[in-house]
Amino acid sequence: MVGLRLCLDPGHGGSDPGCVAPGFVESEWVLDVTLRTASFLLGKDTAWKDRLTFTRLTGERGPGLYDRARCAHRYGARLTVAVHCNSTADEREHGPLVFYQGGSMTGMPIANTIALALASRGGEYVDGDKVRPMLRHSLAAKPSPHWSGRAYNVMEPHGARCCVVVEPGYASNAWERAWLLSEDGRDQVAAAIAAGVLSTA
């Protein structure tokens, strides 16, 4: 995608904090990681400043899904990356998930590049009194089963545009949350998203 125009979409914001865990507020975290992603891209090529927009740049506003899609459309974005963070009742659950729209030939390779970059951090995590290797179950990106009827669908009319949703880890897992909150973790997530973008640009 030569001259690709990109929309970065940090999830939640305004009155919607997203998932909350000790020391972690999803809406704040995704905004930080989104800005780091933009810095990575601008560090590679300053031309990104004319090819990049955001659905929000502060914590004050949390646009709805349709507003986010409209923002991407107005900008003529060929790719939108929505940044979120996972959370679930099972505190052991961890690992990245990256979604693309089912059937999207454009989204799948971008999502896979991001998922592989996130999963390749490897390492170990402490689970109670055990040290376990990082799970590898989420190496591959997944077509989202949840998108029918959701506003992100409008981003891919006729396959001309593309949207992926990145969930780099679980804030509900104390070990993974510490990594997500660390400077290294934030930079690794941003670098992984940038790698996915650059794989198409």
Ligand SMILES: [Zn+2]
């Ligand atoms: Zn979210």
